[in-house]
Amino acid sequence: MEKLVYLLWKREADAIDAFRARLIEEAAPKLVADGALALVVNVSDLHAKLGPNSPLIVGEGRSVSASVSVWLQNHDSRPALEATLAGVAGRAHGYLVTESVPLRCPDRSGPDGERSPGVTLWTAFPKPDRLGDEAFYAHWYGSHTPLSFEIHPLWQYVRNAVARPLTPGAPPFRAIVEERFRSLDDILDLKRFFGGDLANIKRVMDDLAAFTDIATMNTTPMSEYIVKREPWLPH
DSSP states (O other): OEEEEEEEEOOTTSOHHHHHHIIIIIIHHHHHHTTOSEEEEEEOOOHHHHOTTOTTOBGGGGTOOEEEEEEESOGGGOHHHHHHHHTTOSEEEEEEEEEEEEEOOSSOOOOTTSBOSSEEEEEEEOOOTTSOHHHHHHHIIIIIHHHHHHHSOOSEEEEEEEEEEOSTTOOOOSEEEEEEESOTHHHHSHHHHTTTOTTHHHHHHHHHHHHSOGGGOEEEEEEEEEEEOOTTSOO
16 A cells, blocks of 8 residues: 655636635545545645735745645556546646654544644655755654654644655655644644744754755645545544
8 A cells, every 4th residue: 555645736717715626526536436545635725814924834835735645555556546636736746655643633533525623734845965864864753753742732743755756847855744733823823833932933943954954845734624534544
């Protein structure tokens, strides 16, 4: 079994609400019918609530419209899925990833296909050339993840380590991260987001700078839709 993550950019003429409806109501059932063992969709539909100058919208976070996580028996069977996604998006890029979930929501409930409670803070970034794989992943996993647990009011934390891109021209991301929070206020209130102490902002930024190039970070809040839950997890 393999996990794939597709990043989608809507057509310029499409409103985000119309794009979301087509993705969830039309494309998602086709993805399941074409072999998706599980399917989670995050849609970047919260910009109006944050404003155009929000520090939470950075880089490709200003334009990316959705992040689609799909599990397949093998990624050889992805052409039908990619055709479906191409039918709703102006641009789509896919990645083969290794998922790790150091924190999983212990109390999530609700029917498949509906918007999940809370908010996803989506982030993607490349590996700096100055670091080898061992140093990059060691710091991300061994330093930044524990620091995130210490400071941020996280509800769930999903790390997707990119094994390789699957589509030509895909941005060279090596990490695609989904941090779940119980409410939008958890990230809008900077004091709450940084564990009650704004001095933690420097701690987080210094730690990020040790294994990323800050200028290459991409982030935006998203709404999550669990279209088909992972059947191997307890429900």
